[in-house]
Amino acid sequence: MRYVQEQCTLIYKEEIAKGVFSFTLKAPQIALRAECGQFVNVLCDPFQLRRPISIGGFDADAGILRLVFEVRGKGTDWLASLEDGATVDLLGPLGHGFPLMASDKKAVMIGGGIGTPPLLPLCRRYGKNATLISGFRTASAVILKEDAEAFGARNVVCTDDGTSGFAGFTTQALEEELKNGTFDVVYTCGPKIMMKKVAELAKAYDIPCYVSMEERMACGVGACLGCACKTKKEDGSSAMTRVCMNGPVFEASEVDFE
Ligand SMILES: Cc1cc2nc3c(=O)[nH]c(=O)nc-3n(C[C@H](O)[C@H](O)[C@H](O)COP(=O)(O)OP(=O)(O)OC[C@H]3O[C@@H](n4cnc5c(N)ncnc54)[C@H](O)[C@@H]3O)c2cc1C
Ligand code: FES
Secondary structure: OEEEEEEEEEEEOOOOEEOHHHHEOOHHHHHEEEEEEEEEEEEOOOOOOOEEEEEEEEEEEEEEEEEEEEEOOOOHHHHHOOOOEEEEEEEEEEEOOOOOOOOOEEEEEEOOOOOOHHHHHHHHHHHEEEEEEEOOOOHHHHHOHHHHHHOOOEEEEEEEEEOOOEOOOOEEEEHHHHHOOOOOEEEEEOOHHHHHHHHHHHOOOOOOOOOOOOOOOOOOOOOOOOOOEOOOOOOOEEEEEEHHHHHEEEEHEEOOOO
């Protein structure tokens, strides 16, 4: 069993956009085991079911873990109410993360809104060879630009209303990038409709593509089937797969986006 249950200390909480929080935690056991694209299951004290949150950063040497989450309901609202010094009960790291190429390969990452945090460790991994395309409703909702750039990554911000960066969808920005540059690998996390289009573009340009599926979850460790999603087998038939165990990252051609 590679995952552990760890009582972690919240070192620094910051509201980085309205309703979006960044937690920096002392979590040496989980940070030591973490890989890009994995997640932790967070105990939100009054609720029995843990909430899955992607690992938005980890430093094994310093024993530090970063989580970035949006308040969506009762669990994340409770989590956001914690203050520095609080203890947070985490189970992790869970799931299969993003397959990595050599760090001198050129990677393009496409994040839709709160799907952007799991791509941040990839910015660290690929550094100046990383291009992050991240999409938000409006300028005030933009997150993680400085963090991605601090790792040397180029960040193309897209907003629906054109108040910051490229006015339009991330998939339009990706199309431009693919026309004008060469990439060795594509990674994406965000709304299914966005990831479907990203997968189609990657296929058209014959680039390997990995998608992170953020299905609703319950146990997070393969016991309840609450996270099953449709995947394609090699013979073209469909199968149901547990995202918490076999994902959240899948090779794009395995996923049935319909
Ligand atoms: C692998 C994975 C990684 C994720 N990473 C992040 C992240 O980095 N940042 C972030 O803001 N959000 C992330 N999410 C979504 C996050 O888990 C939900 O927003 C959160 O569980 C909502 O809980 P709640 O109690 O606030 O909402 P409620 O709607 O009150 O939750 C009720 C129940 O539904 C489950 N649930 C609701 N929405 C989701 C959802 N989208 N995914 C999974 N379970 C859900 C909750 O766990 C809980 O059991 C991730 C989801 C998955 C599966
Ligand atoms: S969340 Fe229970 S099997 Fe995946």
